[in-house]
Amino acid sequence: MWGSRPCPTNTPSTRPLSRVDTGFVLRPAPVILSFRRTFALLLLLIVLPSAGLSGFGIVAIINERAAVEKRLEAAWRGTLADLSAEVPRALNGGRLEPADDGRLAFLLEDDQEVSDPEGTFHVENGLVRTRDPQLAEALAALVPEAASLPTVPTVFSLATGNRAVMVAAERQGTQVRGVRLSGIALDRLLADKAQGRATSEPVLFTLLPVPRDTTSEGGLVNRLMSEVAQARQNALGQPVLAERVLSPPLQDFRLVVLPTGEDPIASASTRNRAVYGVLLGLFYLTLTFGVVYTGRVLYREARLSRMKTDFVSLVSHELRTPLTSIRMFIETLALGRFKDPAQMQEVLDLLTRETERLSDLIERVLDWARIESGRKVYQREPLPVADVVDAAVAAFRAQRLGDDMELKVEVERALPPVEVDRVAVAGALLNLLQNAYKYSGPTNRKISLRAQRDGRHVNLSVEDNGVGIARKDRKRIFERFYRVDNLLTRKTEGSGLGLAISKRIVEAHGGRITVQSEPGQGSRFTLQLPAGRS
Numbered sequence: 113m114w115g116s117r118p119c120p121t122n123t124p125s126t127r128p129l130s131r132v133d134t135g136f137v138l139r140p141a142p143v144i145l146s147f148r149r150t151f152a153l154l155l156l157l158i159v160l161p162s163a164g165l166s167g168f169g170i171v172a173i174i175n176e177r178a179a180v181e182k183r184l185e186a187a188w189r190g191t192l193a194d195l196s197a198e199v200p201r202a203l204n205g206g207r208l209e210p211a212d213d214g215r216l217a218f219l220l221e222d223d224q225e226v227s228d229p230e231g232t233f234h235v236e237n238g239l240v241r242t243r244d245p246q247l248a249e250a251l252a253a254l255v256p257e258a259a260s261l262p263t264v265p266t267v268f269s270l271a272t273g274n275r276a277v278m279v280a281a282e283r284q285g286t287q288v289r290g291v292r293l294s295g296i297a298l299d300r301l302l303a304d305k306a307q308g309r310a311t312s313e314p315v316l317f318t319l320l321p322v323p324r325d326t327t328s329e330g331g332l333v334n335r336l337m338s339e340v341a342q343a344r345q346n347a348l349g350q351p352v353l354a355e356r357v358l359s360p361p362l363q364d365f366r367l368v369v370l371p372t373g374e375d376p377i378a379s380a381s382t383r384n385r386a387v388y389g390v391l392l393g394l395f396y397l398t399l400t401f402g403v404v405y406t407g408r409v410l411y412r413e414a415r416l417s418r419m420k421t422d423f424v425s426l427v428s429h430e431l432r433t434p435l436t437s438i439r440m441f442i443e444t445l446a447l448g449r450f451k452d453p454a455q456m457q458e459v460l461d462l463l464t465r466e467t468e469r470l471s472d473l474i475e476r477v478l479d480w481a482r483i484e485s486g487r488k489v490y491q492r493e494p495l496p497v498a499d500v501v502d503a504a505v506a507a508f509r510a511q512r513l514g515d516d517m518e519l520k521v522e523v524e525r526a527l528p529p530v531e532v533d534r535v536a537v538a539g540a541l542l543n544l545l546q547n548a549y550k551y552s553g554p555t556n557r558k559i560s561l562r563a564q565r566d567g568r569h570v571n572l573s574v575e576d577n578g579v580g581i582a583r584k585d586r587k588r589i590f591e592r593f594y595r596v597d598n599l600l601t602r603k604t605e606g607s608g609l610g611l612a613i614s615k616r617i618v619e620a621h622g623g624r625i626t627v628q629s630e631p632g633q634g635s636r637f638t639l640q641l642p643a644g645r646s
Contacts (some may be wrong), residue, residue, distance in 0.1 A: 136278040150410060155403065162399060169388050188354035190367050191306070195317060196356050196367050198305050199298075204407060208282055208291065216291045218265070218280040224302060227280065231292025247292055250277050258288045267293070268361035276321035276364040295319065302367075314372040315353065319365045320356055368486060373619075431473065434466040441466075477609070483616045490533035492643050497527045497563050497570055503534060503563065504541035517557035524564040528643040532621050537641070540614035540625075541572055544637045547610065548576035551635075568621070570643050575636040581629040590625070591613045 114559025205221045218227035233251060234241035235258050239250045250270040261283040269278045278298070295318075302317040355368040441463050450456045482488040501523055510518075530537075541561075548559045558577045563570065581589060590611050611625075618625045622642045629635035 135512060147240060152543070154406065158399060158403060162396070162573075163503055165395075166392060168176045169392060171386075181521070186353040188395075189356075192354060192356040192367055192369065195302060195305055199302060199367070200267070200358065200362060202301065203280070203293075203303070206265060206267070206280060208280060208289070216289060217292050218293065220301075224297075226293050226297035227291040228294040231279075231294075233279075233290055233292070235288040236286060244292070246272075246275060247277060247279075250275070251279075254281075258283070259286075261288055266361075269358075269364035271324065271364040274321065274324055278362065278365060316370045316372050318353075318368060318370060319358075320368050322364055322366050342359045431470065434470040434473075437466045438463060438470070479609075479613055483613065488620075490536055492531050492533055492621070494529045494531050495534055496529055497572070497630050498523050500530065500532065500534060500538050500541065501561065501563055501572065503538040504545060506544045507538070507542050508545040508549075511546070513548075516555070517552075517559060520558075520560040522560070522562045522564075524562075527563060527565055527570055530641045532641060533617075537621065537639070540617045541574070541639060543610040543614050544574040544639070547637075548574050548578065548635070552576045552578035565643065566640065568643055569640045572639040572641070573636055574638075577634040580631040580633050581627065581635055582631050583589070584626055586629065589627070 163455050168364040202220055203226070206218050207224070208216055208218055211217045215229060215232045216227065219225055224576045226481055230243055231247060233244075233247060235241075235251060235255060238255050240248050240252070240255065242248050253270060253272070257558075258598060261281060263283050263345045265280050265282045267280045268276065269276055279290050280293060282287055299316075299318050302319070306317050351371065355366050357363065357366045441459050444450065445456075445459060450459060479488070499520065505519070505521055545559065545561065549557060552559065556577070557609075560573075560575045562573045562575075564573075565571075613623050618639050619643070623640045626638045627635060628641065
């Protein structure tokens with residue numbers, strides 16, 4: 113039962129069979145290898161589309177953000193066009209008047225002041241006079257064009273580097289006077305002009321300088337610094353919903369729409385990312401479950417296919433061995449070659465053994481088929497433990513009558529009864545006794561059978577002094593058709609079904625079977641059955 117392939121015992125009468133069986137090798141079908149290739153192909157066909165789907169989803173989120181930006185820009189396009197025309201028209205209607213403190217003030221038609229109190233300047237004879245150094249730097253570009261300025265107040269923008277200012281100026285002879293406009297006052301003017309316009313979310317209209325491309329100036333270091341600054345501004349700055357550059361002479365400013373509440377672009381992108389993340393997580397979770405389940409099914413089917421092949425090969429081999437022996441003995445008897453009654457009796461005894469062996473193999477296969485199909489019916493009844501033990505020992509002694517062995521049976525007194533099928537459990541115990549006999553070596557066989565109570569269970573233990581079982585084989589010996597591969601098991605007949613059938617029988621009665629063994633120190637198999645009421 114524990115070997116890789118069984119071979120008949122070599123006797124003078126069956127020695128020709130050993131030459132026939134020597135060439136019989138069980139070659140497992142390359143099902144597992146095919147399973148690995150199939151599973152690898154399955155993973156490849158799943159991973160590539162899923163990776164493409166993930167990439168497509170990321171691109172879709174990016175495109176969705178761009179689409180939201182374009183929709184918002186289109187929604188604000190009309191409002192920005194109206195405001196970009198109304199604000200310059202209101203500014204062009206303003207006037208410059210001196211204030212009481214000696215500064216200039218720029219007033220609109222409704223007497224609303226939009227000038228910066230600290231932004232008064234004068235340009236005369238190529239010199240700029242102002243308190244603001246940044247304004248003086250911007251007005252340096254105005255000096256050559258001072259003579260061409262109109263004599264009425266004019267609003268225009270000046271830019272220097274990444275900074276821009278909006279000023280109102282007029283020429284009086286050779287002198288140019290003016291004032292810088294206040295950004296706060298301009299925002300207030302925009303708010304007044306935007307009143308009454310329907311908006312889908314709270315926004316703020318403001319004027320911002322048009323960013324200038326200075327990357328081509330100052331070499332590589334300045335270009336890199338400019339790109340880093342721009343990236344930081346984009347990451348930390350307030351998001352712009354829509355913008356429009358003002359017409360000349362205010363071309364250095366752009367009219368922008370800023371959200372005052374939650375950024376709709378960010379909220380839409382966050383919502384899309386969350387939905388896509390959840391869907392993608394569910395997809396991969398389902399995909400993982402499907403791959404694992406499919407892999408298990410494929411592996412189970414591959415193992416089942418291999419086991420079926422092994423079963424057919426094994427049973428065919430096991431059936432062929434006794435049938436060949438029986439046919440050979442019958443042909444020998446038919447030819448009348450045995451004249452001595454002792455030889456005739458020996459041949460008849462061998463025929464009896466081979467037929468019993470054939471019947472036992474067929475019965476095991478039929479038992480396993482009934483157990484696997486669920487058609488095995490157990491007739492349970494409360495029985496003394498001694499009755500089950502006596503039935504197994506009596507059958508074992510009848511099979512091994514006259515064999516050289518030492519069998520010791522110990523049944524503890526006052527054991528509770530067990531509710532079992534006498535034939536099935538006795539058969540399972542008989543299988544353990546047969547294995548103990550077969551794998552205890554040719555001489556000095558010692559087998560002990562003990563029945564004792566263990567809490568709510570009754571333990572039936574069979575111990576031998578045989579070859580033992582390695583740790584790696586202890587769990588697999590209860591698998592169908594599995595046999596430990598060593599020299600002794602190769603010389604011992606068996607189908608690899610005995611322990612599997614015994615385990616199924618014991619588990620069907622609510623018990624379990626365990627093994628304790630070390631190589632070279634024998635084995636102890638224990639049937640643990642639930643104890644009934646005394």
